[in-house]
Amino acid sequence: MKAHLKSGLLASASIAALVGFVTGASANDKLIELSNSDEAWVMTGKNYDSNNYSPLKQINKSNVKNLRVAWSFSTGLLHGHEGTPRVVDGVMYINSSFPNNVYALDLNNPGKIKWQHKPKQDPAARSVACCDLVNRGLAYWPGDGKTPSLIINNQLDGHVVALNAETGEEFWKLENSDIKVGSTLTIAPYVVKDLVIIGSSGAELGVRGYATAYDVKTGAQVWRKYATGPDDEVGIGDKFNEANPHYGQKGLGTSTWEGDAWRIGGGTNWGWYAFDPEENLIYYGSGNPSPWNETMRPGDNKWTMTIMARDVDTGELRFGYQKTPHDEWDYAGVNVIMLSTQKDKSGKVRKLLTHPDRNGIVYTLDRTNGDLISADKIDDTVNVWTHVDLKTGIPVRDPEYGTRMDHKATNVCPSAMGYHDQAHDSYDPNRQLFYMAINHICMDWEPFMLPYRAGQFFVGATLWMYPGPKGDRQNYLGLGQVKAYNAITGDYKWEVMERFAAWGGTLATGGDLVFYGTLDGYLKARDSDTGELLWKFKMPSGAIGYPMTYLHKGTQYVAIYYGVGGWPGVGLVFDLNDPTAGLGAVGAFKHLANWTQMGGGLLVFSLDGKSPYSEDVMLDEYPPQLPKL
Numbered sequence: 298m299k300a301h302l303k304s305g306l307l308a309s310a311s312i313a314a315l316v317g318f319v320t321g322a323s324a325n326d327k328l329i330e331l332s333n334s335d336e337a338w339v340m341t342g343k344n345y346d347s348n349n350y351s352p353l354k355q356i357n358k359s360n361v362k363n364l365r366v367a368w369s370f371s372t373g374l375l376h377g378h379e380g381t382p383r384v385v386d387g388v389m390y391i392n393s394s395f396p397n398n399v400y401a402l403d404l405n406n407p408g409k410i411k412w413q414h415k416p417k418q419d420p421a422a423r424s425v426a427c428c429d430l431v432n433r434g435l436a437y438w439p440g441d442g443k444t445p446s447l448i449i450n451n452q453l454d455g456h457v458v459a460l461n462a463e464t465g466e467e468f469w470k471l472e473n474s475d476i477k478v479g480s481t482l483t484i485a486p487y488v489v490k491d492l493v494i495i496g497s498s499g500a501e502l503g504v505r506g507y508a509t510a511y512d513v514k515t516g517a518q519v520w521r522k523y524a525t526g527p528d529d530e531v532g533i534g535d536k537f538n539e540a541n542p543h544y545g546q547k548g549l550g551t552s553t554w555e556g557d558a559w560r561i562g563g564g565t566n567w568g569w570y571a572f573d574p575e576e577n578l579i580y581y582g583s584g585n586p587s588p589w590n591e592t593m594r595p596g597d598n599k600w601t602m603t604i605m606a607r608d609v610d611t612g613e614l615r616f617g618y619q620k621t622p623h624d625e626w627d628y629a630g631v632n633v634i635m636l637s638t639q640k641d642k643s644g645k646v647r648k649l650l651t652h653p654d655r656n657g658i659v660y661t662l663d664r665t666n667g668d669l670i671s672a673d674k675i676d677d678t679v680n681v682w683t684h685v686d687l688k689t690g691i692p693v694r695d696p697e698y699g700t701r702m703d704h705k706a707t708n709v710c711p712s713a714m715g716y717h718d719q720a721h722d723s724y725d726p727n728r729q730l731f732y733m734a735i736n737h738i739c740m741d742w743e744p745f746m747l748p749y750r751a752g753q754f755f756v757g758a759t760l761w762m763y764p765g766p767k768g769d770r771q772n773y774l775g776l777g778q779v780k781a782y783n784a785i786t787g788d789y790k791w792e793v794m795e796r797f798a799a800w801g802g803t804l805a806t807g808g809d810l811v812f813y814g815t816l817d818g819y820l821k822a823r824d825s826d827t828g829e830l831l832w833k834f835k836m837p838s839g840a841i842g843y844p845m846t847y848l849h850k851g852t853q854y855v856a857i858y859y860g861v862g863g864w865p866g867v868g869l870v871f872d873l874n875d876p877t878a879g880l881g882a883v884g885a886f887k888h889l890a891n892w893t894q895m896g897g898g899l900l901v902f903s904l905d906g907k908s909p910y911s912e913d914v915m916l917d918e919y920p921p922q923l924p925k926l
Contacts (some may be wrong), residue, residue: 352807676765
């Protein structure tokens with residue numbers, strides 16, 4: 298079966314598509330089972346809690362010094378490589394930056410490509426991609442006996458493709474985003490039940506953000522909900538924010554905007570999702586309002602910059618908490634949301650979500666109703682806020698660091714990159730610690746007026762970025778941190794500085810280890826309890842993806858994409874020198890090219906480099922046997 302579907306033809310779901318959810322639990326149960334398997338990595342963040350934690354402990358803090366490269370794979374592409382590969386049933390699925398190639402490798406013989414899919418895309422997508430040509434990963438659906446297991450791939454040009462996981466053949470294809478108005482796709486698809494959830498990119502071009510659910514078997518659209526606009530289009534019903542009416546309820550998706558500015562108001566979601574099967578809710582963050590220049594869009598600009606909890610079957614919002622009303626600094630709120638069950642300060646057991654935001658605050662909410670539990674500064678050098686009022690949920694601004702026309706705001710901390718961007722963090726449920734990969738970057742900000750033109754950048758601000766107060770501002774180093782955080786106490790158990798931002802994210806394991814990659818090209822392992830550096834390896838290029846781990850035939854492997862790029866790498870990738878270019882990133886990372894260069898691929902590590910080839914040196918040799926003399 299091959300269906301080519303256009304989003305314009307999918308404005309409403311058929312009854313047949315909706316009925317499919319009655320039987321969708323079986324596929325969902327299979328995904329949950331696979332997500333709990335040590336031999337699989339089937340979704341973003343490892344599991345629906347999105348905690349990026351593996352209980353594997355064959356590699357641990359006593360032997361991690363013996364970690365060696367087992368095998369590697371080059372994608373042949375130079376731009377940034379984000380996300381992680383997927384592993385299921387002894388096969389690894391790898392994807393690349395634009396043109397978003399997909400490869401399947403048999404883990405018994407990863408030197409031979411099982412199948413590959415190389416899509417032909419509209420090259421115009423490259424010119425409207427905000428911050429490099431990245432892609433954040435694939436999705437897997439396990440099949441149901443009638444429909445085969447599928448690998449789902451988002452393409453930069455706005456298309457979504459489902460591939461037969463066994464053969465690589467195209468099963469269906471649809472258009473989710475229109476690059477003519479600047480809407481692209483960089484987010485990883487997210488499978489729940491028989492749905493695949495797809496976000497959107499392009500707020501920097503005035504795109505109105507939305508999330509869409511498609512029937513994973515056919516590609517038929519089931520629902521689409523927006524971040525701005527009328528209540529029915531946002532998914533707001535009578536029970537929205539019922540537990541916290543002070544967050545706002547009806548009519549605000551239009552009334553908090555001037556005129557019809559909400560139509561080009563941003564709020565795209567290109568980050569990460571989490572899912573609670575018991576609550577039947579998916580969680581994600583909407584991004585920045587458009588344009589960046591706050592003078593051009595008075596009001597709170599709801600529901601941009603919002604932690605959203607949607608019923609996965611209908612898209613209806615249960616709650617929405619706006620972290621940065623009337624954002625002035627591009628603190629796009631799409632960052633990772635991790636789920637946990639912990640006792641709050643009063644001793645009550647609660648189902649929580651934790652979200653480190655670009656605005657310099659790490660939030661913890663009750664994920665059943667949106668109650669705000671805590672809102673702590675990611676670093677004590679955050680200065681745009683004095684604090685967050687836990688009763689109202691509103692952050693209290695320090696006017697000294699606000700932005701306005703005819704004024705250059707200086708020493709604003711954090712910068713537009715935030716003290717945390719799209720790094721996918723991890724949570725160790727045994728230690729009850731979140732391991733956060735942090736930026737430590739401040740900025741100067743000067744806004745200007747500009748008209749909206751479809752398909753063109755719609756920003757309206759000039760930025761200069763530099764290290765935060767704890768970094769080396771003279772030499773433009775000390776741009777990152779890694780921290781171990783307790784969401785209940787608000788304490789940081791340990792923190793370390795990094796030369797550049799720890800952009801990709803962390804992996805926590807049962808071996809008492811935290812792994813992460815760095816922009817300057819190192820894969821590092823630290824002691825989970827102390828932060829002590831125990832091991833590192835210099836990769837061919839910097840990392841903007843995060844590590845993953847899996848077990849294959851009794852051997853634990855750790856894998857990570859290398860390939861510098863993304864927003865911090867735009868200067869290096871596109872050979873830019875103006876410090877304000879790349880929305881300010883070029884100046885902040887002016888020395889990155891002294892530490893790494895472009896080049897994309899995958900590295901896989903094991904203890905002593907054990908691999909199928911170390912076990913059988915004749916594996917896949919040609920000819921298969923040595924000639925007889």
